[in-house]
Amino acid sequence: MSTANESATANPTVLHFSADNDIADIYRAHLPPGWSLDALSAAPDEAEKLRKVRRADALFLTETPLTRDHLAVAERLRLIQRQGVGYDTVDLDAVRARGIPLAICPHGTPTAVAEHAILLMLAAGRHIVRLHEDITVHGRWPKWDYRSRTLGLDGATIGIVGFGRIGQEVARRLLAFGSDVLVYRAPGRPPLERSWPRDRVRTCPTLNDLFAAVDIVTLHCPLTPENRGFVNRTLLERMKPEAILVNTARGALVNEDDLVAALRERCLAGAGLDTLTVEPPPADHPLFSLPNVVLTPHMAAGTRQAHIIKAQAMFENVRRVWNGEEPLHRVV
Structure with missing residues (x-):
């Protein structure tokens, strides 16, 4: 050396x-x-x-x-x-x-990933890919078709799993959109800083409670041996049927087989994913066939x-x- x-x-x-x-x-x-x-x-x-x-x-x-x-x-x-x-x-x-x-x-990284996470929330919640395909591929003009199942950010409650640099940047932007924020942090983490508005940003004691309470779950935690695949069928089945899952962290945080099954069974409305367990994924990945999924190639920070x-x-x-x-x- x-x-x-x-x-x-x-x-x-x-x-x-x-x-x-x-x-x-x-x-x-x-x-x-x-x-x-x-x-x-x-x-x-x-x-x-x-x-x-x-x-x-x-x-x-x-x-x-x-x-x-x-x-x-x-x-x-x-x-x-x-x-x-x-x-x-x-x-x-x-x-x-x-x-x-x-x-x-x-x-x-925090700013770019936060922007991308919100992009995926809006793309999945407002059916951007499907609307584009309806117009350009299928020759349709679905002006009214999606309105009753379109999710916006104003007035929505967003659950943030992991509240480090990126999670906090996401929260700041969500507050500007008019969202409320529910935060889950791993045990032993310090309480939220007093600068966060307490009526808009609150902590949630368990993942079970957070997944059940929010309109969108967005993941911003590192991948560890302990949390690999923690987003599983148990948590996904607790989500509201109109809720969205967003992952811009690491693909292996999510059990993809469970996610595919939950999406097919309408346990949740959709998912916006920037990361997958295997990258690049195989051409026959089951997520590709689901109309309620928006995928980007692990480029949120890019x-x-x-x-x-x-x-x-x-x-x-x-x-x-x-x-x-x-x-x-x-x-x-």
């Missing part, structure tokens, strides 16, 4: 541990003078990954798994920088064994503005490590 003294005579080489694409171009546009940025090819083999990791001083991670074998050859690596906030594709034991800092980048903010924050974290400082938002 490089030493701090090298920073006086050399500039870092950053590896975008993903394909050389438009996102890499955004990073290059904000690359500090004298620094180098490398990226993987469109279909890298293991030999390419090992070769490029070996000469990297810092790694920008998206979704390519970072394994023990990669870390074993990372002789110069001084920072593993996740471009988002999840790090379930990283071999954490190997990271700890090497003593390389792993940091997340919360900058840019606005141009968010990636510019991320680029600036991640390069600043590399600079800190290069100068012998502790990285911000270190998780390992």
Whole structure:
């Protein structure tokens, strides 16, 4: 591993541990003078990954798994920088064994994901995809057909599972729409800050109570071994028949077989999903055949503005490590 003294005579080489694409171009546009940025090819083999990791001083991670074998050859690596906030594709034991800092980048993500979560609420609740297809594919003009089963946000109660940075950004926007917010936080979490209006934002003691009480459930919690598949048939059957499930967190939080069954049986009205358990999903995934589902390809955080903010924050974290400082938002 490089030493701090090298920073006086050399500039870092950053590896975008993903394909050389438009996102890499955004990073290059904000690359500090004298620094180098490398990226993987469109279909890298293991030999390419090992070769490029070996000469990297810092790694920008998206979704390519970072394994023990990669870390074993990372002789110069001084920072593993996740471009988002999840790090379930990283071999954490190997990271700890090497003593390389792993940091997340919360900058840019909360705003973009919050916007996308609300987009999915509106798209599913107001049948946007089906209305578009009725007009453009089926030649219909269903001006009155959907009104009695259309769900808006004004006056609705939205349940937020997980109230970290993203969950709070969602709540702020929902208040502007005229919604009330019910929050579930894992046991042991601190109470809500007093700045939240108590008549509009309240906590709910159990998931069972939250799923039964709200018009929309939106998930904003990390994936852990304990909560994998926690959105199951038991919770889904507690939802109102006109309610919507939104997931912009991790697909494996939801038992997809149970969700498909609940949607078919009209236990809930619809779902807006940005994440699935297997990505990309198989072509015959049963969710594809359901008219009351809106899907997007795990890109809730993917606005141009968010990636510019991320680029600036991640390069600043590399600079800190290069100068012998502790990285911000270190998780390992």
